[in-house]
Structure formats: C-alpha cells, structure tokens
Amino acid sequence: MNVRRSLAAALAAGALLFVTACSGDLESSDDGDAQAKGQGPVTISGQNFPEATLVASMYEQLLADAGYEPTVKLVGGRDVYGPDFPGKIDIVPEYVGGIANYLNIQANGPDAEPFTSGDGEEIASQAEPLFDELGITLLELSEATDTNAFFVTKEFAEENDVSTLSDLEGMSMVLAAAPDCKGRLDCEGGLSEAYGIDITKVLPLGYASDQTYQSVIDGEAQLGETSTTDGTLEAQGLVVLEDDQQIQPAQNLVPAVGEAFLTEHPDVADLLNALMAALTTEKLTELNGRVSNDREKPEDVARDFLVEEGLL
Template identity: 35%
Template sequence: MKTRHLVPALAIATVGLLGLTACGGGTATGGSGSQGDELAGLTGTIGSKDFSEQYILAYLTSQLLNAYGANLETNTQLVGSANVRQALENDDFLGYWEYTGTSWITYNGNTTPIADAQEQFDAVKEADAAKGIAWIDPAPMNNTYAFAIRQSEADALGVSTLSDVAALPAADQTFCIESEFSTRDDGWPGLKAAYGIDVPDSNVALLDTGVIYTATQKGDDCNFGEVFATDGRIAALDLVVMEDDKQFFPVYQGGFTLKQSTLDEYPAIADVLAKLSPLLTTETMQKLNALADVDGEDPEDIARDFLTENGLI
C-alpha cells in the first residue's frame, strides 16, 4: 500500500484498455530462461498499484519469473486498488502483489481485522479462493497504515502513541491524509471512532501520498501524517511513527495474487516466488523503497540489482 486507492466505477471501466496497452518494462532480466525453463510458455502482464513499493514488487516478480522461462510484461500505470484487482479478475493482469488487510476489508467486506498475521493471511486466502483467486505464501513485510510526526515536534508534544495524540488539545491535532484513507473503514472514520478523535474538518488536509511525507516533515499543513510502515521516507525525513496502541490498523502483509487457474497450469510460479518472498521483510522494503523515493532510482533497476545481489537471476 503506497496508497491502497479506491477510485470511482467509471475509472474501473478503463482497466481492460490500460491492462492491455499501458505496459512498462519488465522483460529484461539476466536472460529469459537463464535460471531454468520451468515457466516456459507463461505469458501475460504483472500489474501493480501506483506507488514505488508496488512498482518494485512488480519488476521483482516479472524479472524473476522471466529468468525461469516466462515471457512477462509489467504494467505500472493503473491507479487504485479496485482497478488493479479488477484487472486481475478480468484477466488483463496475470497477477500482482496485494496486501492481506486490503483484501480482507475492501474486497471481502469484513469490518474487523484479524490481529495475528498468519491467521489473517489464512482467512484472506480462504475468502479469495472462493472467488478463484490464489495467494502465494506471503512475504514477512507488513505495510500497514500509521501516523508519523517530525521527531522534534513529537518531543515537544510528548507523544508516542495514538492515544497520546487523541489526548492533545484540538489545535495540535492536525492531520494530513489521503482521499482514499478519508473514507475507508480501516482508515480515518474508523480511526477517529477507535481513539475518540474529534476534530473539525479544517484540521484535516487531503494530500497526495508523496506530499504527505514532506508536509509532515515541514509541519505547516499538519503535525501528523498518514504514512506506511515500509516507506523509506520515514527515516530519511526524521519522522517518528506513533504506536497504534489499540491495534486498530489491520495487518497488511504482502503476497502475490493470481488466478487459481493460472497457478494450476503453472504450479512452478509458487516455487520460484518462494525464493524471493522470504527476503522481503519490512526493513528490506524500507531500504528498497528509499532507493526509489529518496534517492530517485528507477524501480526496474532497483529490482534487477536486488535479484542479482541475492543470486536469484
């Protein structure tokens, strides 16, 4: 997530066209079949949502699978979780990386997350299996929502938890959030209810994902910015994350999703991705994301370098 965008239904109608035409790279690897031919004949497009972590995950996947004989493209052009999920369901995408919390709440209509990561994954896997969508065993990373504040202001206000934030005077409770987060059950409405936050709309600024980090660091638009646990900009901008002491936010463990029919035809997909997924911890993704969002490196190059350095291609 790093937004986990939901967008209007009109935009969803464009998925088929975008899924077929708005493709980036992803076929360049150490050589198609350089590691084996287990996936020879596998073609299609690996999709992503519209933020750096997803771009990196998409390229990691296409490059690794191509190294085992597949011939896959990479599409990083769609905006919004709903669009990307629809592209998978419509077979415009062969697969993409999803987050357990997003599927559990947004796609499967649950309002209460499961705190245990393994139990949450098992529940999501079962729910999506009924829709013909399979989950490959997930990575350890948890890209959950969080709120952060610049370190100096955290010290000045004496806050370290979201309960501390809720106890502040209203004038200090200023927030920067995304438009999607402002309406999600696992976002702003639920958070306010869980922690008893009661502030006027004027205390809340709706900003794009990337802008939130810099706005939070500057402190002009808000004290507290909605961030994601795997984002490399947290450390780079000297932000400190508030502890979710009431455990409101779900687990957002990342896992590759695809049609069960595709996995049945090419079961080696799971075996190949099992070489990659265990390496993708929260800390590793923070570092990879920082290369893109802080250092400005290209996600396709970041993916290739990571796979090469770890002997996967």
C-alpha cells in the first residue's frame, strides 16, 4: 500500500511539473495569444442599414480577434435598442449628432432645443451631461462623417428644376425614411419646419434601404432618406438635394460604450479608437459602394479594410 501511495504521489508531482512547464512555455512563447483569450461576451447593437452593418462587422471582428465573444443585434432604430443601452447592450457604433439629439429628446421631451453645431466635438461636449447620467462613454470621434440626406429621382429634379431642399418649399410630398423619422428635426420635423415642405405621409421603409429607393423610383414616395456617403444613387437615377439651410448636425462616427463595461474592459477603447482613426469619409463611401453596388458581403469588406490598415 505504501509503495502504491508513493508511486501515485510521484506521478501526481510529475504531472504537475509537466503542466507548469507547459504553462510557462505558453506564456513565454505567445504572451499576446494567452492574454487575448477569455475576455468574455460583448453585445453590440445599432441601427440596421448597410453602413451600420459594415461598421458593426468591423467592431465584431476587432473584438473577436482580441479574445471577446461578440454578439451583434442590429435593429430598426435607436428607440428599439435605446432602453437596453447601457446594460444588456455594451457597445453601439454611433453618430455623434444622432445619439446626442436622441438622448436630448428622451431626457427633455420632443420640444428640447436640438444640438445643431456643425462641429462633432462641440456636440459631444454639450451632450456630455446626458451621457454621464446614463453611464455612456463616447470614445474618440472619427473624421469620417455621414449625415442624413434626402433624394428625389433625377427626372423629378429636372422637371421641377430643384437642386436644394429649399426648392421643395410648399410642395406636398410622401417621404420614405427610417421608422423613427416622424417629428425628428433632422428628418421629417426639419423638412416641415425649416423647409416648409408639406410631408403628407412618412413611409417607414428604412434608412438608405432598397425599399426606400424603390418607393421613390416607383413614385409611391417623392422624397427618400439616405446618407451623404451613399454611393448607389447615381446608378439608380436618384439625386441628393442640398441641405442648404444646414439642418443636419455633425454626424462623426463614434463608438458609444457602456461606462461599466469599459471600466472592466479598458482595452476596448484602444481597439475602437484605432479603427476611428483609420476611417475617413472618402474611405467609408468607397467601402459602402463595395457593399451596395458590388454586392460584396459586409463582413468581407470589413475584414479587407481591417487587414489593409493593420488592425487585424
């Protein structure tokens, strides 16, 4: 019996030494990989339109590469994911003017004075108390910007001699747009109040969606909502009208992160800030074109960009 106990003890000690040695080899040979594992789950949400899908995929791939287990849940608008952020949702690819004005209305009502500065940093600073109160941290703003834009068919523009939104003053129009467009000062509200356009109906067909494009092309709607980085319009016979009264606030891309999550995972800031620094408006427009015009998969386009920039 004593011999067996001694043999078992020797085997156990040997196994322990083997495991310890292997562990030491792993840490010394590949510190980065060892540290990158086990970061835990992270939930990403945001609006469901092509550019947002593309940028969300960039977030997802960067975080997965760093050892996180990302889940992406894109939805129709801020009013859908807003109640769960922060909390059930950890990170949202955002636009500075959009999230600032959304939170402003949520806190102060629909008649709240909007943030309209053309400077994204200024908007972020003005809205900081709203972010602090909810436990949301904005990381670094990208120079890449993408504001709302409104389009008509080229045929309509030529027949009515219009090139700016002011040229539509007094006209009655159906608007195809995002589900939360009604009443927003950067959408239906601003078109009605600032430009004097009689918006008779808002069709909630989506932001820069195929359904919105087709509705305007078919004449169901006369005006559609898209973005300034939309590279698909010309090929479809559509044209953006100039926002000559500048009702659109600055919309720099920016990661919005739950403060508690960021405190536990401070490395996320470095990952996403590097992405924001690499993106430009021109590059974003080019990438959008690959998804919308060339029909490439957003995850493939996202990965190509991340590899090209040395982020993956």
